[in-house]
Amino acid sequence: MATVAVDPRTDYLLRLGDDALVLGQHLSEWCGHGPALEVDISLANLALDQVGQATLLLGEAGDGDKLAFHRDVLDFKNCLLVEQPNGDFAQTIARHLLYTTWQHMLLQRLTQSSDRFLVEFATKAVKEVAYHRELSAEWTVRLGDGTEESARRMAEGLDWCWRFVPELFEVDEGLQAAIDAGIAPDPRAFEEEYRAAIDAVLAEAQLAVPADQRAILGGRRGHHSEHLGHLLAVMQFLPRTYPDATW
C-alpha cells in the first residue's frame, strides 16, 4: 500500500490506532518472559487493552486487519516512543509511563471531540488507560526508590525514552487539520500539565528528571527507527505468508 493523502480524520485515527497497536504488540512480547508470574499477567492485560483500542480505531479508519497486517513500515503513523524496544522491565515501565500519561490526558480531552465515534471510543478507553498510567507510576516509584540496581535501571530506561517525548506535543500539518476540524485536541494545551505530572512521579521515585536531549521527530510522517521494522516482521509474518489463513 502506498502512502496516499488521506483526510484529517482518517489520518488521526491511524495515528492513534498505530500507537496502540505498536505499543500493544511490544507489550505482548513480554508474555511468558515477565520478571514474575503476576507481572507477566499484568503486562499481558495492558497489551490486550492497547490491541483492543487499536482494533476499534483501525476498524473505524478502514479494514482493520489489512491496515495492521498488510501495511509497510513507511505507512505507519505511530509516534517513535511506542516503537522503542522493551529493554528490561524498567525501560518498558519508563516507556509506558511516558506514553500512557500523555494518552490519558489526550483521551480525557477526546471525550469532548466533535466526532461521535471518537467520543464513544475515548469514554471507554480513558478508564483502561487511567489504570495503565497509575500502574506504571506505581512501578516507577518502586523501582526508582528501590535498590541501587533498580534505581539505575529505571533512570537508564527514562533516559532512553526521554528524547521521544517532544514528538507527543508536535503539531504538524496533518494534526493541525484535525484540530481545526474539532476532531482532535491540541496536545500543546496539556504539555505543562504533562511535564508537572511526570515530574511529580519522578520526585516521588527519588529520580532526577532527565536532561533534555535533542528531540527526535518524524514517526507521524513515517520516519521510523529500525525497531518498528523488526516488530512488524514478527507481527505481519503469518498473514502475509498465508493470506488466506483462518483460525
Add this chain to the structure above:
Amino acid sequence: MSGDWPLWEVFVRAKGGLSHRHVGSVHAPDAELALRHARDTYTRRLEGVSLWVVPSATIVASDPDEAGELFEPAESKIYRHPTFYDIPDEVKHI
C-alpha cells in the same frame, strides 16, 4: 523475583450484597501492588466489584492435627440442623 515477595490472600466480592470470597493468592512487594496483581489475576473476566487482599502471614489457621477435637463433636449433633421442621412453600430465603 516473586519468590522474594510476601504472599497475599485475595478475596473477591462478586456483586453487591454478597460477601467477599477467597479466590486464591498473589505475590507482591506491598499492599498497593498486591491489589493491582489481584485485579489483573482474578478479575479479568468480570468476576468482581470489590477486592480485599490480606497478608497471608497474618492469617491464623486452625491446626490440622486438632481437626478431630475441633470438628468431629458436631457430627453427632444433628439436632443443631433445623431439619425437623416443615417449611411452608410460601416462606422464601430460608
